[in-house]
Amino acid sequence: MSLDKTERFVQFDNFNPEREEMSVTRMKDQTPSPTPHNGAAPRVLSGAHVAVKGLSHSYRKADGHVLENIDFEIHQGEVIALLGRSGCGKSTLLHMLAGLTHPSEGEVVINGNVIEHPSPKWVMMFQAPSLYPWMSVAQNAGLGLKFTRRSHEIGKRVPEVLELVDLAAFATRNAQELSGGQQQRVALARSLAPRPEMLLLDEPFSALDAFTRRALQQDVRKIAKDLGLTLVIVSHDVGEAVRMADRVLVLQANPGRIAEDIEIPLSDEDRSGGSEAFSREHARLMSIYSRVADQDDAPVENDFTQL
Amino acid sequence: MSDAPQFSGQLSTRGSGMSFSLPNLGRFRGLMNAGLGIALLLAAWWVGGWVVQNSDDLYAFADFAPAPTLSRLWQMIGDGEVIAMSGPSLGRVGMGLVYAIAIGVPVGIMIGRMKRLNEVTNVPFQFLRMISPLSWMPIAVMAFDSWDGAIVFLISMAAIWPILFSTAGGVRRIDPAWLKVARNLGANPLHMLFSVILPAIAVDILSGIRLALGVAWVVLVPAEYLGVTSGLGYAINDARDTLEYDRLAATVVVIGVIGFALDALAGQLIRKFNWVRSDGH
Numbered sequence: 001m002s003l004d005k006t007e008r009f010v011q012f013d014n015f016n017p018e019r020e021e022m023s024v025t026r027m028k029d030q031t032p033s034p035t036p037h038n039g040a041a042p043r044v045l046s047g048a049h050v051a052v053k054g055l056s057h058s059y060r061k062a063d064g065h066v067l068e069n070i071d072f073e074i075h076q077g078e079v080i081a082l083l084g085r086s087g088c089g090k091s092t093l094l095h096m097l098a099g100l101t102h103p104s105e106g107e108v109v110i111n112g113n114v115i116e117h118p119s120p121k122w123v124m125m126f127q128a129p130s131l132y133p134w135m136s137v138a139q140n141a142g143l144g145l146k147f148t149r150r151s152h153e154i155g156k157r158v159p160e161v162l163e164l165v166d167l168a169a170f171a172t173r174n175a176q177e178l179s180g181g182q183q184q185r186v187a188l189a190r191s192l193a194p195r196p197e198m199l200l201l202d203e204p205f206s207a208l209d210a211f212t213r214r215a216l217q218q219d220v221r222k223i224a225k226d227l228g229l230t231l232v233i234v235s236h237d238v239g240e241a242v243r244m245a246d247r248v249l250v251l252q253a254n255p256g257r258i259a260e261d262i263e264i265p266l267s268d269e270d271r272s273g274g275s276e277a278f279s280r281e282h283a284r285l286m287s288i289y290s291r292v293a294d295q296d297d298a299p300v301e302n303d304f305t306q307l
Numbered sequence: 308m309s310d311a312p313q314f315s316g317q318l319s320t321r322g323s324g325m326s327f328s329l330p331n332l333g334r335f336r337g338l339m340n341a342g343l344g345i346a347l348l349l350a351a352w353w354v355g356g357w358v359v360q361n362s363d364d365l366y367a368f369a370d371f372a373p374a375p376t377l378s379r380l381w382q383m384i385g386d387g388e389v390i391a392m393s394g395p396s397l398g399r400v401g402m403g404l405v406y407a408i409a410i411g412v413p414v415g416i417m418i419g420r421m422k423r424l425n426e427v428t429n430v431p432f433q434f435l436r437m438i439s440p441l442s443w444m445p446i447a448v449m450a451f452d453s454w455d456g457a458i459v460f461l462i463s464m465a466a467i468w469p470i471l472f473s474t475a476g477g478v479r480r481i482d483p484a485w486l487k488v489a490r491n492l493g494a495n496p497l498h499m500l501f502s503v504i505l506p507a508i509a510v511d512i513l514s515g516i517r518l519a520l521g522v523a524w525v526v527l528v529p530a531e532y533l534g535v536t537s538g539l540g541y542a543i544n545d546a547r548d549t550l551e552y553d554r555l556a557a558t559v560v561v562i563g564v565i566g567f568a569l570d571a572l573a574g575q576l577i578r579k580f581n582w583v584r585s586d587g588h
Contacts, residue, residue: 098491120493130484134506134582143502144492176584194492 047076047230048110048122048197050097055106056255057092065255066092070106072249072258079221079231081245083238083285085293089256090234091202097232098124098200111197120144120194125204129183131175137186138162138171144194161189164223181212188220198230205240217243218272225268238289242282243271250285250292259292349373370553380557389561395537397565399455399530400523403462407519410463411470412512416504418471419478432471440465440526444533454534458527465526466519470512477511478504509580517573524566539565 055070067089074080082090095101096108099118108115110122123144131140141161142154162168165185170178175186184204191199201220205213221244224231235241241248245264252259262285270277356372359365370376383389418425418432440461447457481504489503505512531540539562546555 100487100491118491118493120491124488124491126484126488128484130482130488132485132503132506133584134509143489146502147489147493147495147498174582174584176582190492 046195046197047078047228048074049076049112050074050198050230050232051109052093052097053107053109055093055096055103055108057089057096057101057104065104067103068255068257070256070258072261074230074232077225077228077230079224079244079246080233081241081248082232082234082251083236083241083248083289084251084256085236085253088251088253090251093251093256094124094200094202094232094234097198098122100124120148121196122198122200123191123194123196124200124202125184125187125191127203127206129180129187129204131183131186131190133174133176135175136171137167137173137175137178140175140186141171141189141193143190148194150194157193158189161193162186164192165189165219179212181208181216184208184212184216188216188223192223192227196229198232199224201231201233203234203236206235206237213240214243214273220244221271222268238282238286239273242266242278242285243273248285250289252292252295259295260288262288367550368552370551371556375553376556376560379551379553380560383554383557383561392537392539392542392558393561393565395535396527396531396539399458399538400462400520400527402459403523404466404516404519406459406463407466407470407523408512408516411467411515411519412474415471415474415512415515416478416500416508419475425475432468436468436472440522441529444530448533457533458530458535461530462523462526466523469518469522470515473511473515473518474508477508480511481507506582510577510582513573513577513580517570517577520569520573521566524562524569528562 051073052070055067056065057067058065070093082093084090092101096103097110097115099108099115099122102116115122132143135143138158142151142158145151145154145157159168159171162171165188167178167182167185167189170182170186175183178186187204199220205216208216217240221231223229231244233240233244242264248260248262248264249258250260250262251257264281264285266277266281269275272278352373356369356374360369360372370379380389418428443461443464444457447460448454451457451460485503485507486499489499494502527538528540528543531538532544535541539558542558543555546552546558
């Protein structure tokens with residue numbers, strides 16, 4: 001994926017008529033990104049600001065809370081990883097950020113608005129690409145625009161996003177003819193086409209081979225940073241969290257709650273892995289993650305005594 | 308490789324050394340086997356005709372044999388009788404199918420999507436499904452003011468169940484992630500229906516229609532014994548009454564050929580709308 005492609009994409013993104021006013025204002029005053037972490041400053045300030053306030057959730061009252069007293073904030077353009085073992089409620093939390101599930105208590109506020117419904121402004125990518133197999137790659141990529149009554153943009157926008165994910169040559173191919181990694185790239189293009197403010201990734205690379213996974217991790221972070229998107233990724237892979245996230249929220253289970261909030265102060269060069277800084281951050285996060293996981297294994301009543 | 312012929316399969320009698328095999332015909336195998344099946348059917352028909360012709364008790368029915376039947380069929384094609392008798396029947400089956408699809412597909416989608424509705428309707432629908440469509444004949448005759456209306460009703464009653472259950476089954480098999488992704492991308496209920504649900508279950512609906520077509524075509528002939536003066540069922544009844552057994556047998560051939568053609572057409576549609584690619588990753 002070349003930088004030229006992303007630059008062209010960003011230029012195109014600035015001409016979005018729906019955001020014309022916002023984009024022009026920001027281009028004029030050249031305000032730097034409020035992103036407080038080490039990622040490159042976004043050139044388009046389109047990321048969502050998220051505030052999660054007093055969020056608790058239970059599927060059935062008798063079963064107790066799956067999530068309890070969750071409070072955190074995500075800044076515009078920030079990349080956050082929700083790290084935790086299976087069953088700690090991280091995917092449930094992500095669904096709530098997407099508006100696909102309503103919390104039993106508390107609220108999710110995005111850009112000042114309480115979230116009650118899903119919106120193409122915050123798009124979720126799942127573990128499986130879930131492409132529609134009766135459609136071509138281009139039709140899949142343009143679906144969000146069609147659903148939001150912006151079909152007139154499909155002709156220009158879809159080639160842009162497909163080029164961004166290196167699949168321009170596959171536009172007319174059936175989605176089933178692609179490899180797993182390519183399908184996940186189409187899912188990424190589909191998510192980017194409606195110009196979201198936030199991408200929510202629910203372990204989207206876990207079914208891919210190591211090389212494809214690493215390439216996509218780097219590409220997705222780069223695209224998010226270049227476009228200024230807020231990115232939230234759910235993972236149980238410490239390496240993935242270090243490679244992608246500016247900040248990691250480590251979740252503890254029974255009930256799910258945030259045990260640690262850790263910044264990952266790495267440059268983009270160091271995130272590719274192999275550097276001493278990467279190894280140090282990986283070891284640090286692994287140590288914290290293991291400690292939190294050990295507490296998960298302890299009886300539930302012991303967990304409450306620690307609060 | 309030897310010059311000996313290749314064999315696609317082998318039937319051997321253990322210990323006897325006897326074997327029977329069919330030659331491998333490559334890409335013409337399907338066509339040749341179909342031809343073989345037709346030839347066997349014609350042979351059985353010819354043997355039956357020969358037996359009838361040589362029986363003192365059955366001689367009156369000798370016109371059922373292939374030669375008089377096919378000769379009469381040729382004549383009926385030439386004078387337009389085949390089209391005249393098939394047109395009304397196709398119209399009634401078409402109308403019956405339209406009603407069955409118009410009711411079966413939406414209801415199937417609803418019971419496929421709504422678990423509660425499925426639970427409520429399951430017993431009544433299974434009960435109604437098991438009633439022979441022809442059992443409704445007296446009620447249909449009383450309820451409709453035209454014979455055509457009654458026949459279309461009977462065909463609809465026969466055709467609706469395969470469509471309804473096949474549609475519901477297809478909806479239940481839809482990958483929930485497709486619906487979740489669509490919701491997430493901003494789909495409203497109409498988008499969900501026309502962009503996700505209907506394309507996802509198109510093959511299930513068409514498979515249901517194919518089954519329904521078969522049932523409807525079978526029900527058609529006895530249904531057309533009701534008061535009407537046109538159609539294939541009427542033609543059979545009329546031929547029986549006038550003792551034109553060659554015409555009766557020719558009409559049976561027409562029914563079979565049209566039924567086969569309709570089924571083949573439905574099969575083609577299923578292949579066209581089947582989005583599963585066997586060469587996919």
